Amino acid sequence: MSTAAAFEPLEPLRGPVIPNRIALAPMTNQQSEEDGTLSTEEIDWLTARARGGFGLVTTACSHVAVSxxxxxxxxxxxDDALLPGLERLATSLREAGSVSAVQLYHGGMRALGDERVGPSDDVSSGTRALTTFEVEELLERFVAAAVRAERAGFDGVQIHGAHGYLVSEFLSPVVNRRTDEFGGSPAGRARFLLTLIDRIREECGPGFQLGARISPERFGQDLFETVELAERLIDEEKIDMLDVSLWDVRKRPENERAGGRSLIDWFTRIPRRGVRLGVSGKIIEPADVEWALSQGADYISLGKVAIVNAEYPRLLRSQPDFEPYWRPTTHEHLRSQSVGPRFSRYLSTYTHPVFRSLPASEGAPKFDIDAYLRGEGH
Known part of the structure; x- marks a missing residue:
């Protein structure tokens, strides 16, 4: 089975050509400082993946507001005070040969702290509905963050519209019960994301790459609304890359009305025009890379396997019989892959088999990643 397609250059509508079709998925790693300042640990972790051959490196979610x-x-x-660290990272990734992006994020009803905000009230999480004025304020914070990323030297940004956080909450017919222009219908629920895209386009340069990440189901998402949104984003060509988080690229939809087609097929069948479509979810072995690309994806994003295989693309390209490291890992192996101690401690809370053997921090509960992906808990 050939993976040659993975090493064809990827040309988005705007900005630099991405040297191959293998991207690093944005992953929470808890390595920055509590005030949001980028740490040397996080720079080293991301730069090691750029040196390892990942064509596109996207940061972990980066909050656009303290709340x-x-x-x-x-x-x-x-805040502009965070620019020095961001500039260091952008420079480091560029020198290592990768195209770079910052993932723009707001936790919404799943944010830390006592005062959570979202599209609608939610008693169970203590979330207060944003006023229309506050929605406009948050849109401006996202736009200001995109401008800040461009100033820092990144090639683009990715809007985090997946996994039940703020943008995803606006898209959800379950979570979003607003009756103003940001709710009430599929068009209204999509307005926050579409307005944000338009405003970033207005404020950033013509060569600045803009992507969005979406969930097709779970977290209150409706598959058919998500497909309709994807069709619009692709047709209007206002973004350059659409990243669909599938949890498993071979997964069948949970919605019984979707028939026997796989989730990936619902998106790869959309006429592509100039927007590049990426997928992620349990892409581990070289055969998985080849399969996802053969189904029509333009690129694939690697998540957990990239944690324990910093040089996955380089090794895949140079070794026909490449077998990625994919077994219970150790803190020593993680250190060899430029995973810092804070990220390593965070991974020790996972119940995923690869990380299950890591000694957890004292008193830290195991983090059930499978429950998280089902939309249960934080």
Whole structure:
């Protein structure tokens, strides 16, 4: 089975050509400082993947407002004071040969802190509905963050519209019960994301790459609304890359009305025009890479397997019989892959088999990643 297609250059509508079709998925790693400042640990972790051959490297979610922080040690992009670290990272990734992007994020009803905000009230999480004025304020914070990323030297940004955070909450017919222009219908629920895209396009340069990440189901998402949104994003060509988080690229839809087609097929069948379509979810072996690309994806994003295989693309290209490291890991192996101690401690809370053997921090509960992907818990 050939993976040669993975090493064809990828040319988005705008900005630099991406040297191959293998991207690093944005992953929470808890390595930044509590004030949002980028740490040397996080720079080293991301730069090691760029040196390892990942054509596109996207940061972990980066909160655009202090109130939107969703995890301890989360990267921030809400203030100009954070620019020095961001500039260091952008320079390091460029010198290592990767195209770079910052993932723009707000935790919404899943944010840390006592005062959570979202599209609608939610008693169970203590979330207060944003006023229309506050929605406009948050849109401006996202736009300011995109401008900040461009100033720092990144090639683009990715809007985090997946996994039940703020943008995803606006898209959800379950979570979003608003009756103003940002709710009430599929068009209204998509308005936050579409307005944000338009405003970033207006404020950033013509060569600045703009992507969006979406979930097709779970977290209150409706598959058919998500497909309709994807069709519009692709048809209007206002973004350059659409990243669909599938949890498993071979997965069948949970919605019984979707028939026997796989989730990936619902998106790869959309006439592509100039927008590049990426997929992620349980892409581990070289055969998985080849299969996802053969189904019509333009690129694939690697997540957990990239944590334990910093040089996955380089090794895949140079070794026909490449077998990625994919077994219970150790802190020593993680150190060899430029995973810092804070990220390593965070991974020790996973119940995923690869990380299950890591000694957990004292008193830290195991983090059930499968439950998280089902939309249960934080």
């Amino acid at each position: 939107g922080k969703g995890f301890p040690g989360e990267l921030g992009i809400f």
